[in-house]
Amino acid sequence: MRRTVYINGSFVPEDEAKVSVFDRGFLFADGVYEVTAVLDGRLVDFDSHVDRLNRSLTGLGMTMDLNYAALLDLHRRLVSRNGLREGVVYLQVTRGEADRDFHYPVGVAQTLVMFTQEKHFSTETVKGLSVISVPDLRWQRRDIKTVQLLAASMAKMAAKEAGKDDAWLVEDGHVTEGTSSNAYIVTNDGTIVTRNLSTSILPGTTRAAVLRLATEQQLKIDERPFTLQEAQQAAEAFITSATAFVTPVVEIDGMAVADGRPGQIVGRLREIYIEESRKTAV
Ligand code: PLP
Numbered sequence: 527m528r529r530t531v532y533i534n535g536s537f538v539p540e541d542e543a544k545v546s547v548f549d550r551g552f553l554f555a556d557g558v559y560e561v562t563a564v565l566d567g568r569l570v571d572f573d574s575h576v577d578r579l580n581r582s583l584t585g586l587g588m589t590m591d592l593n594y595a596a597l598l599d600l601h602r603r604l605v606s607r608n609g610l611r612e613g614v615v616y617l618q619v620t621r622g623e624a625d626r627d628f629h630y631p632v633g634v635a636q637t638l639v640m641f642t643q644e645k646h647f648s649t650e651t652v653k654g655l656s657v658i659s660v661p662d663l664r665w666q667r668r669d670i671k672t673v674q675l676l677a678a679s680m681a682k683m684a685a686k687e688a689g690k691d692d693a694w695l696v697e698d699g700h701v702t703e704g705t706s707s708n709a710y711i712v713t714n715d716g717t718i719v720t721r722n723l724s725t726s727i728l729p730g731t732t733r734a735a736v737l738r739l740a741t742e743q744q745l746k747i748d749e750r751p752f753t754l755q756e757a758q759q760a761a762e763a764f765i766t767s768a769t770a771f772v773t774p775v776v777e778i779d780g781m782a783v784a785d786g787r788p789g790q791i792v793g794r795l796r797e798i799y800i801e802e803s804r805k806t807a808v
Pocket of ligand 1: 561703704706727728729731733766767769
């Protein structure tokens with residue numbers, strides 16, 4: 527099926543949507559993006575996505591022309607036009623089209639594109655992931671969700687070539703995050719450990735929701751960096767993201783996490799998160 531995509535004010539068939547070769551997103555990776563999950567045709571954690579989009583834009587000295595209500599309306603219209611029940615909405619804003627120059631152009635209209643991708647979260651079997659560790663080669667403002675994803679792409683390829691599902695990124699002996707997810711372990715006393723927010727990681731929308739739900743469940747949380755060795759010796763390990771929700775990690779660099787099967791806490795968090803998301807989606 528030919529999808530309908532949104533580009534700069536219009537909904538058009540996907541093969542008619544075109545962006546200039548002079549677009550700064552293409553030439554400089556000068557743009558940011560969001561990926562919002564859709565469950566039952568509604569948007570999950572939408573407020574968090576809009577907040578982060580605005581923070582990312584601010585980080586690059588841009589502001590969004592559209593407010594919350596306009597963005598919600600566009601997301602809903604795109605979902606409806608594509609008859610999407612389950613999947614994601616991808617949104618990308620770039621600084622726009624200008625003659626190639628490192629300095630930011632003045633008075634240029636931003637490029638805004640949005641498209642949907644179908645994904646069957648609720649019927650997918652959740653298998654535990656095997657991950658490898660790779661050095662974190664990304665830049666130092668990982669809190670900004672820019673479209674410069676080559677280091678993440680290289681890490682995912684390294685995992686694929688090693689026959690594994692994904693990679694965890696390591697810096698100074700500590701795990702920063704997954705290639706496109708936040709990373710967690712559960713210690714033997716049941717404490718959920720995940721790296722504290724800083725410019726070293728992306729503040730995940732799912733992370734925020736899951737930590738809130740874990741707190742409501744009276745689970746202990748420790749936001750701090752953890753080492754790979756700690757992760758390999760943990761009781762459980764998992765990742766969160768808008769596309770993976772809460773997904774167990776069962777093997778790290780060839781070593782099984784605990785008995786090599788998805789843990790109980792991660793299973794519970796996944797269920798609670800999906801249940802809550804269905805209730806609160808807009
Ligand atoms: N960290 C990185 C590097 C990511 O790319 C992502 C999502 O794409 C996340 C964390 C998780 O963020 P969210 O839960 O908002 O999807």
